[in-house]
Amino acid sequence: MKGRAVYIKTFGCQMNEHDTERMLGILETKGFIEVEEPRKADIIIFNTCAIRHKAEQKFLSSLGRVKYLKKRNSQLKIVVAGCVAQLQGENLLNKAPYIDYIIGTDNIHMLDSIIENQTPHRVFTYENPDVTNIKIPTKRMHNVKAWVNIIYGCNNYCAYCVVPYSRGKERSRPVESILEEVKLLGELGFKEVTLLGQNVNSYRDGSVDFPALLEKVNEVKGIERIRFVTSHPKDLSKRLIQTMKDCEKVCEHIHLPLQAGSNKILKLMNRKYSYEEYFEKICWLREAIRNISITSDIIVGFPQEQDEDFEKTLDALREIQFDGIFAFKFSPRAQTPAAKLDGAIPENVKSRRLTEVLKLQDEITERKNKLLEGTIQEVLIEDREGEYSTGRTRTNKIVKVTSNIALGSMVDIKIVKAHRHSLEGEILQK
Numbered sequence: 001m002k003g004r005a006v007y008i009k010t011f012g013c014q015m016n017e018h019d020t021e022r023m024l025g026i027l028e029t030k031g032f033i034e035v036e037e038p039r040k041a042d043i044i045i046f047n048t049c050a051i052r053h054k055a056e057q058k059f060l061s062s063l064g065r066v067k068y069l070k071k072r073n074s075q076l077k078i079v080v081a082g083c084v085a086q087l088q089g090e091n092l093l094n095k096a097p098y099i100d101y102i103i104g105t106d107n108i109h110m111l112d113s114i115i116e117n118q119t120p121h122r123v124f125t126y127e128n129p130d131v132t133n134i135k136i137p138t139k140r141m142h143n144v145k146a147w148v149n150i151i152y153g154c155n156n157y158c159a160y161c162v163v164p165y166s167r168g169k170e171r172s173r174p175v176e177s178i179l180e181e182v183k184l185l186g187e188l189g190f191k192e193v194t195l196l197g198q199n200v201n202s203y204r205d206g207s208v209d210f211p212a213l214l215e216k217v218n219e220v221k222g223i224e225r226i227r228f229v230t231s232h233p234k235d236l237s238k239r240l241i242q243t244m245k246d247c248e249k250v251c252e253h254i255h256l257p258l259q260a261g262s263n264k265i266l267k268l269m270n271r272k273y274s275y276e277e278y279f280e281k282i283c284w285l286r287e288a289i290r291n292i293s294i295t296s297d298i299i300v301g302f303p304q305e306q307d308e309d310f311e312k313t314l315d316a317l318r319e320i321q322f323d324g325i326f327a328f329k330f331s332p333r334a335q336t337p338a339a340k341l342d343g344a345i346p347e348n349v350k351s352r353r354l355t356e357v358l359k360l361q362d363e364i365t366e367r368k369n370k371l372l373e374g375t376i377q378e379v380l381i382e383d384r385e386g387e388y389s390t391g392r393t394r395t396n397k398i399v400k401v402t403s404n405i406a407l408g409s410m411v412d413i414k415i416v417k418a419h420r421h422s423l424e425g426e427i428l429q430k
């Protein structure tokens, strides 16, 4: 059957966004088109995130808003995918019986049988050892840059984090399969790949570890830039830093979540490094790769975080001078050990700390961006909006130019003005 429509709403991280690309890939091969309004759809998919309470709430309210559509159209199918689906499974159906199917994080491929009405089951949350091998068509969101999964799940069990439960044990994808995908992307004209995983640094397929994988991806024709997310500080080795330096396509940027500046809190978080060890790695990175940009994640209000612990996070931000951070209030997640810790921090204290962290980092980011005024940066153009073209520097900073430049062009841009979250530039050459 042709001409059916899908509405899909994605919550959460890049992993989820990429899963959405894969679900749309499956649906496209079945003749579905994507629509922007749920009421026009034959199938509605929520690709959910469970990392914080707020993300889950957003999904639940979106779900509530489409309930009435089922009454208008009995053929409509509502599918819940992603992390909330994986964690709650059957329970979600009890709470909202109008959901038709639950697809967990390892079972995206089941969408195929669901649309073809080939399965009597409604809940697919089983752990799939084959997840790294299954080939799924992908409808890419961008034409210039693409995500490529290299490792699934997480074995780190940070005390606050639901991911090891929602995305299962760590499993690396075979190196041949990764290279096949990257080569195809290069042939199709993609210029940049981002290697994706909860902890890319622990990638391993036989003798190929993450630095060795980077070396292989660096050889792929057509691809001009390589990025990767996310790195765990405990697994960041000197060898990886040397590889980043030696591989000319690997960009000068790393996202390295610190989470907290106090060793007491890092220990409670089960992060497996001290602040001093983390800082030493920042020094290695900056010594080896001049101008590397470093971004991070920070959690405020973790249980037992006293004022003096929080001060250490602020001190860390002052000492490290990140290029940017994402900061979050601690959100207790039912499955995790941190949810059972004593010493919860009141909401108003969490909010105050978050404001303080963001204010300090905004000043740092702005000051660092100002240093770029007058410099010339290599920018990969990835978007166009009206008279603007936007792209990113190798250090992952967004640059806006008032010229119409072809998507996928690599251009030299002079930075004329720095803002807090973006740079304005003028084109020097095409």
Ligand code: 5AD
Binding pocket: 051, 052, 160, 161, 162, 257, 259, 297, 298, 299, 328, 329, 330, 331, 332, 333
């Ligand atoms: N509460 C708040 N932030 C969290 N993160 C992960 N779990 C939680 C939680 N329970 C943050 C971490 C992680 C980022 C992706 O989300 O900072 O690095």
Ligand code: SF4
Binding pocket: 154, 155, 156, 157, 158, 161, 162, 163, 164, 198, 199, 232
């Ligand atoms: Fe969560 Fe820690 Fe794994 Fe990151 S490394 S996904 S924070 S458990």
